[in-house]
Amino acid sequence: MSRIVAWATLIFGALFFLLPLIGMTEFSLKMRRGVYSFDAYIKVFEDPTFFATFGYSLTLAVITILFGIMLVMPTAYWVRLKLPQARPVVEFITLLPLLIPAIVIVFGYIRLYNTSSWLPLTGSAIGTDILLTMGYVTLAMPNMYRAVDTGLRTIDVVTLTEAAQSLGAGWFTIMMRVILPNVLVGVLSGAFLTLAIVIGEFTMAALLNRPAFGPFMQLLGANRAYEPPALAVIAFAITWACIGLIQLVTRFSKHERAKA
């Protein structure tokens, strides 16, 4: 009986999530009257703005990921190694982007870094790009920090550090050759989550007036019928590809498989 209930719950849950997706995918294939076709997808891919905005967001995502890793990795490592008592404070700080809406952050940025401020970042495209990247780093912080911290939790950071130190290793060697390879899956999880956030982010990019993928999706959604669901399916596929990549990295990493 309990088996039946369990299966019923599972099927209900699966349908709850899958039906809208199936409906959306089916709708995206119905651009040509009476038959299923990829016309909507072709239209999306034919639009040069798609590649321009996607390329722009992808570039910013990569920079965000690199900057995020450089910021979060040493912080999480140092907190675990030397400042375990500071963990609640750091965790609270990294959670703040979930509590403060993106619109508040971006208005704060505009107010602080406008053209008449001491650091007029919004005065140039590159400056605004830097500002947007920093905004993305902030937005991705809760996921990135947690992913890296979870990775660090699976290893004995203190002992491994001390073992490496006793063998003559300095901080950079320890970080790059001992800690990072052992939390790589965590770091990659954080990176792919960051990628997913940046690719779909709308508020910051729109308010800073940058040609990102999020505003493009919104613009397309407001003016077309079949292309938006096609775009949503593409975005969804990108997200799942990222999750698949995480699984792939885990599978090919021998020592990570051992930990699991």
Place this chain on the structure above:
Amino acid sequence: MAFLELSNLVKTFGANCVVKDFDLSIDRGELVSLLGPSGCGKTTVLRMVAGFETPTAGTIKIDGHDVTAQKPNERAIGLMFQAYALFPNMTVADNVAFGLKVKGVARAERDKVVVEMLRLIGLPDLGGRFPFQLSGGQQQRVALARALAVRPRLLLLDEPLSALDAKIRLSLRTEIREIQRELGITAIFVTHDQEEALSMSDRVVVMNGGIAEQIGTPFEVYSRPTTRFVATFVGTLNLFEAEAEGAGALRINGVTVRLPDEIEATRGGRLTVALRPESLHLGAGEVTLPATVEGLEFLGSILRIKARVAGTQIALDTFNRADAPPPAVGTKTLVSFAARDLVVLNA
């Protein structure tokens, strides 16, 4: 001149002083154990030598050079941890080669040392395995090889056998000692296991409350404990209250005992004396006391008899012989000992 000199080492954590004026000199090639209960400061001393803790006061000298302010990665000290601490992302060979790679040793030379080290620890064919593919004993052997590969000036062993099962522990402690002797490396071994400390060390430092209660050879520490703590911590000991009868004699339960050496005590002063269970015998002897058997414990080849002597329950060890059955519980008997086996405790 001693190879390693720890002078007046002090370590405080907030208001808690965990190491107090600790002095120790270790000669080149010597293996010294720091033995004591949890919280006695033995690991803190080790961590100060390794450079992971900065002493609040005092100096650490290796081969005449003051290393107190040196970073851990500049001290050339090998370390073995209780938790093995092998790098999970590296193979056994890579683990062993890590220190050499950090030092910038050429690949050919590195490979040569790895082969040599793996042969030394008896795992010549396991270079390609990952740590998770090894047993605990094998992992700890690899940790030893990794620590030795960089030819450290000093080897520190922080309870390296504690996580292993009894049989492996026994064989590995012999192996560690043999390798340490073969390479002539100076070593400090931290343990709370008295058997390990006594069986492996040239000298034992018994620590309690941040101080060294006694420093001596395993024989001295076991047979001639100088403090009540050492006497009770190392091995099993019977304690008797006695009364001094001048410098060369004392009285236990009305029986006068003439001591081979003079003691510092005033006539009539109270003393605590100690006797190992194996120093007591059933029947009359040089010093004989009446006893009542209260219990028996079979410890394999040894039979431990619990008896009450002078109001105190004592333990007496005798070989378990099939032709000499043990006395029954409640039997009135005599126990004896030689005066030279009696240890007068200072504190």
